[in-house]
Every structure is written in C-alpha cells, then in structure tokens.
Amino acid sequence: MKRLFIAFALIGLSGCDNASDQDSIPSADSKPSISSMIANGTEELTSECTKGEVSLDCEFLSGDLLGSGKWHHAKVFISKQGKVDVTIDNERFYQIEASSGFYQGENVGKFRFKGLNNSIAEVTIRNSNSESKISLDAWNTDSKKFMIASY
Known part of the structure; x- marks a missing residue:
C-alpha cells in the first residue's frame, strides 16, 4: 500500500519534471x-526536483537552524x-x-531515516487534488533540528 501511495505521489509531482525542454536555456x-x-x-x-525515468530526484539547500551560518545540502531520491533514499551533507542515511x-x-x-553519523532525517510526501509537496527535516546527534526544506 505504501508503494502504491508513493507511485501516486510521483504522478502528482510530475509537475516538477523537466518536460518543457524548450526552457532548458537559462x-x-x-x-x-x-x-x-x-x-x-x-x-x-x-530546492529543485527532476523527474527521471527511474526516480524523482530532489535537491535542497537550506541554512542551518542552529545559527552556525553553515548551509546544508541534501538530496532525496524517490523511486x-x-x-x-536520503543524503545530507554527504552523510548517507538508511x-x-x-x-x-x-x-484531511x-x-x-512519512519516512524516517538514521544517518551513519547518528543524525535523524524525516521525509514527508503529501499529495492532494490541488498540490503535492515533499519536505525534509533533519536532527543532529543531540536531537536538535538543524535543517528544514520543502518543494
């Protein structure tokens, strides 16, 4: 059932594909x-998402919520x-x-992940008649939220 939902979500998120290649010239x-x-x-x-033949690939760039001034780079792949699959600042998650x-x-x-350095990430995919959204939240090893991003 979860995989069926994800398949529907991918169909709903097809609006973020690169279907209009005429716009490929910046x-x-x-x-x-x-x-x-x-x-x-x-x-x-x-944030940016690209729909491919195998997966929807989303990439996020978000400032640090803990005030360090650092930027966090995350990738979310949805087959x-x-x-x-999630990677944040080159840390792999399972x-x-x-x-x-x-x-409503x-x-x-919702998908929860643990990083190889014990960080936690959560990906939420929402699909309705009017819109589809992907969001990513991440917590460090001290359970402090350091990143939020959405598309």
Missing part, C-alpha cells in the same frame, strides 16, 4: 543551480517503486520507519 534572471551556488559560495535557500495514511483530503507518507 534566462538572464534565472537562478543558478544548487551545485554552482555551492561551488561559488553563493548559497541561498532553494517509482516507492523506495526513498530507512528505519515508514508510514502512510489519508488525512491528503495522502501522506
């Missing part, structure tokens, strides 16, 4: 990519089979819990 006022922001040291709060349900007109899936 305009003068377009934002630089996350990788170029990191390379140039010009980070700002942003068409309903599997979710899934420890998954749940899904229907609440939305299908909601």
Whole structure:
C-alpha cells in the first residue's frame, strides 16, 4: 500500500519534471543551480526536483537552524517503486520507519531515516487534488533540528 501511495505521489509531482525542454536555456534572471551556488559560495535557500525515468530526484539547500551560518545540502531520491533514499551533507542515511495514511483530503507518507553519523532525517510526501509537496527535516546527534526544506 505504501508503494502504491508513493507511485501516486510521483504522478502528482510530475509537475516538477523537466518536460518543457524548450526552457532548458537559462534566462538572464534565472537562478543558478544548487551545485554552482555551492561551488561559488553563493548559497541561498532553494530546492529543485527532476523527474527521471527511474526516480524523482530532489535537491535542497537550506541554512542551518542552529545559527552556525553553515548551509546544508541534501538530496532525496524517490523511486517509482516507492523506495526513498536520503543524503545530507554527504552523510548517507538508511530507512528505519515508514508510514502512510489519508488525512484531511491528503495522502501522506512519512519516512524516517538514521544517518551513519547518528543524525535523524524525516521525509514527508503529501499529495492532494490541488498540490503535492515533499519536505525534509533533519536532527543532529543531540536531537536538535538543524535543517528544514520543502518543494
């Protein structure tokens, strides 16, 4: 059932694919990519998702909530089979819990992860008639939330 929900969520999130390749030429006022922001040291709060043949790939850049001034770079991959994978600041995470349900007109899936350095991450996917959202929250080893991001 969880995988079926994820498949529906991917269909709902298809609006964030790169279907219009005519827009692949950057305009003068377009934002630089996350990788170029990191390379140039010009980070700002942003997110981008790309729908591929195998997965929906989302990338997030978010400021540190603990006041360190650091920027956090996260990647979330959601396969068409309903599997979710997370990396934050090059720390790999493995899934420890998954749940899904229907609440106030939305299908909601939650996935909790534990990092190899004992950080915790949670990915929430919401899909309704009007919109679809992906959010990511992360906590350090002291259980302090250091990152939030959404698309």
